[in-house]
Amino acid sequence: MTAATDPAAARWTVDTPTDADFAAWRELFRGYCAFYRVPVPDGKAELVWSWLTDPAHELDGLLVRDTDGTPVGLAHYRPFVRPLHGAVAGFLDDLYVAPAARGTGAVDLLLTRLREIAAERGWNAVRWITAEDNYRARSKYDQVATRTGFVTYDMPPAGV
Numbered sequence: 001m002t003a004a005t006d007p008a009a010a011r012w013t014v015d016t017p018t019d020a021d022f023a024a025w026r027e028l029f030r031g032y033c034a035f036y037r038v039p040v041p042d043g044k045a046e047l048v049w050s051w052l053t054d055p056a057h058e059l060d061g062l063l064v065r066d067t068d069g070t071p072v073g074l075a076h077y078r079p080f081v082r083p084l085h086g087a088v089a090g091f092l093d094d095l096y097v098a099p100a101a102r103g104t105g106a107v108d109l110l111l112t113r114l115r116e117i118a119a120e121r122g123w124n125a126v127r128w129i130t131a132e133d134n135y136r137a138r139s140k141y142d143q144v145a146t147r148t149g150f151v152t153y154d155m156p157p158a159g160v
Contacts, residue, residue, distance in 0.1 A: 032096035073097035092128035
């Protein structure tokens with residue numbers, strides 16, 4: 001489905017965050033962190049925002065906006081190398097749409113834009129992880145991507 005034939009495209013737009021978006025992004029990021037029960041002190045939010053607005057940093061972001069230009073969802077992504085495939089892919093670190101905008105096509109436009117970015121940058125895939133019990137999101141992901149059989153581990157650095 002193209003933007004011209006997608007009814008969600010008339011309701012939503014997707015673009016990169018600007019300095020004026022900090023407060024709205026902060027609320028969306030707060031909602032995302034709350035979903036995963038991760039504290040988000042102001043210092044952490046400001047650090048992530050500084051990464052998003054620094055053209056030299058690897059982290060990039062997208063915001064999906066309503067017809068008034070108000071952000072209702074976010075995506076944070078970055079490149080990562082895949083030595084086994086001799087390729088670079090994109091990693092979707094964070095994806096969140098405000099509860100009031102869920103089921104309206106907003107997330108579809110974020111994922112469509114990420115797919116376009118992958119093609120533009122020559123990535124061979126976009127990968128992400130989600131919570132096992134994130135059933136609503138997983139039902140969408142199952143429509144647009146292939147679930148892998150990998151199990152994820154986190155190892156703390158020495159001394160932590």
